[in-house]
Amino acid sequence: MAKALASVAILSLSAPALAGTGTAAAPAAPATVNARDAAPPELRLWVDARAGTGQPVHWVAEGGVYEYPSGRKLFGMIGFDSSRVFWPAKAGDPVIHLTRKTFTYTDPVTGEVLREYNGKPVSPIAYPYQMITYRLENGEIMADVEQGTGKAVQMIKARDGVRYRQLGRDTVAFTASIFLDFPLPSGARYDAWENYDFFIHRTGTVDEPHQMSWQRFGALPAWAGGGKAIYHLVSWRVESEAEFPARTLEWARTSMPMWLKPPADVAEVRRLQQDAAGEGWAK
Incomplete structure (x- = not known):
């Protein structure tokens, strides 16, 4: 043991000894900057809440679809997304958020998942991937979305940022209002207004610190008879499948595993983009 300690002592003294002989000491290596740690606090808070800090996270949701303008409830709705995040190697470069999301319609009274409606099959909303990149620009969080397959791959560039504001001491609200108008693989157009309000609470102040309310005004799917409707979902984050609502988890495991x-990773996204365009990219 004494010999080992002596060897360590000699090694630790070798650089100063060389410096004394006139040989220049090697410059210290620059400190590595962690992109997440170096990010502005509002961007870091948003990304951590939305996509986690390493392990995948999920946001589960439930709500309803209402006829417009009567307000009659047409369907219930359940769903979830699964997300992971990749911070860049260089501080200040965009953050990559990879996610899949899927939602399905339910009976407005019983809550059972609908497989058909008026004799027509009911298709869930299902995005096999979305790749979202975040950056801070002029005090707003900009989120560009890449989705679709084949010739229908599209980049939806952010026109407006995710706004954020402090609500009291313990809550930050993030709001994203989205106006959508783009072609679908079927040849039809998708036009709708959607609004996301995320409420991120200081840890320990409420049981669920990650909450979201989503509204949409847009067309009903063809199987539902068309026309305009109001969609509304409430959503919250869970860390594992064990925290899913029972009905949502059963549907996910049997129909949408x-x-x-x-x-x-991004390589998987690129592979998915080579697949044939299918149902559910943006319905």
């Missing part, structure tokens, strides 16, 4: 895990 791929969606329980986010894309592994």
